[in-house]
Amino acid sequence: MARTAVVALGGNALAGEGQQGTYGDQRANATAMATPICAMLDAGWRVVVVHGNGPQVGNLAIQQEMGRGQVPEMPLFSLGAMTEGQLGSLIAIALYGVCGRRHRVAALLSHVIVDLDDPAFDRPTKPIGPFFSEVAARRLAETQGWDIIEDSGRGFRRVVASPEPKSFVEIDAIGCLLDAGHVVVTGGGGGIPVGRREGGWDGVDAVIDKDYAAAELAHQLGAEALVLITGVDAVQLDFGKGTQRRLTWLDSAEAERHLAAGQFPAGSMGPKVRAAIQFVRRGGRVAVITSHQLVVDTLGSADPTDQSVGTRIIHEDSRQGAIA
Template sequence: MGPAPPDPIRPDERECALAETAVLALGGNALIREDQRGTLEEQYANALAMALSVRSLIRKGWNVVIVHGNGPQVGNLAIQHEGSIDLVPALPLFTLGAMTQGQLGSLICLALNEVCKQEIAGAVSIITHVEVDSGDPRLSEPTKPIGPFFDQSEAESLAANRGWTMAEDAGRGYRRVVPSPRPMAPIEADAISALIDLGYIVVAGGGGGIPVARSADGAYRGVDAVIDKDFAAERIADAVAAQALVMVTGVAAVQLHFGTPRQQAVTEMTATEARRHLADGQFPPGSMGPKVEAAIEFVEAPGRISAITTPELVYGTLDEPAGVIAGPRGTRIVPDPVPALIS
């Protein structure tokens, strides 16, 4: 028999409580890539690749919270579910979202525990409810695409036979769209903070969180919708007093004039600059827009930084000093400079 494996390096709880926290928002497409069918093996391989980037942050002293999307997964689950409604009772969309929290939370935690086992107390996925306003007008305006792509004839058939709202998605085909209210606050914020302080990587707010609203009796009730995970990640980052919010996506950096001869990558912009580009229509509502908007909201408080980049560039994008470009990196959104006092 060979030597016993070394014991994991358990983090000191006091050090974890004092360390800076980064919240990473992973798109559902980070686990099912464009050229993949979405098998469990494919999703786990993608989760392992993501875990390597998380390990780099942990080794540099960051606490990490992961918020993941579920657009492809919850849409696929809805198709599986509706195909069997003659055999089992129908479930609402928010319950399907809760099911994907368990599915993807397990997958991500297994990958994190495999890759980061020497650096962390463990990885924990926490079922997360996120409060929304029952009067949010977005609840009557389906805009959030979920599930696979269909051609026009398939989309028309699904709309007629299942009552789905279908919309074209960036010229790639048609997808089902569902309501997507703005998140207000994560219900389990205190539990997430406690786990961070104990040295755990926390997977929270899966699929943007399970949307709930207060009823007349003060109790929370599920809402049939899917919350955008970037906006949910910003609310979670704010609630746990994180110092960094990173939207992890498939492009290395934000692009101005995307798809034109003038296309240009942005390495850093202030909140005001980002807000101006957003108003100018540089960032489409269905793709880069929510990421930039969430980043702006997060850095409105001082001492914070936000970034948009690929998994491989997360660490370099976060940890380089402001204004310094030492190699490939993504886009940072930083607070506006504080005006100098005139004596």
């Protein structure tokens, strides 16, 4: 039986640093991301692609605000749905371009259940949209009522609530498409957040972290691998210091100790490592954190001493090896 992997692409990976975020920019970036996914498919993996939307949903929110005098402004969860469709189409087109007729692709909007009492609603943490100078950010905070943070030394950004994903409403449809031989692109922006109100699902203004959503989806599908694609080749200890060193093989207990020691900041590597720990502790075989260039080599390596690949995280009781 074919192995299943859930692959998470960052919204920043589709709108690269220093780029304007035009459609052409994002299409070129999507094509680069599609290449390792196609290689995984050719190697026999069944693949579900989840993607972020932080830059795109924030940019769309700015467009909405600027046009509010002419057209009705939509709520944040609706903007999430718009960008899930936009980026799902972008990634599907890229996959068809790279894979040709070898693989079928289906992009599916998905709703993700959150707890309306999640304390995350009282502590906005998810950065969206472009970077601003401190002066511009403070002005926007005053005039628009935004919550603003300094983001990893790169500038200031708006932050919104990011509750924990509990379950995918469309999980059966995703499984059916996967079983029918499709690459499924879903969970865009972490999925469209919904909560139970008056006996039905209702949209919730938030942006779910795509790494946590990918880990939840991988668990629900019984996937063997969770692949978190990022801008660096591997997780680093003591990042930016003279003692910086690359981690290519560790178990979930080690990863948790490094998290507790403050090695992986909340605004960068922290969510990826937490999502990886969550996945392997709920039955997943291996979680991979790496750049798109090293995805296939990292999945295929079972050598704990191999420093040429990305980071592989396994359960503390499964140190005999990752998937070969």
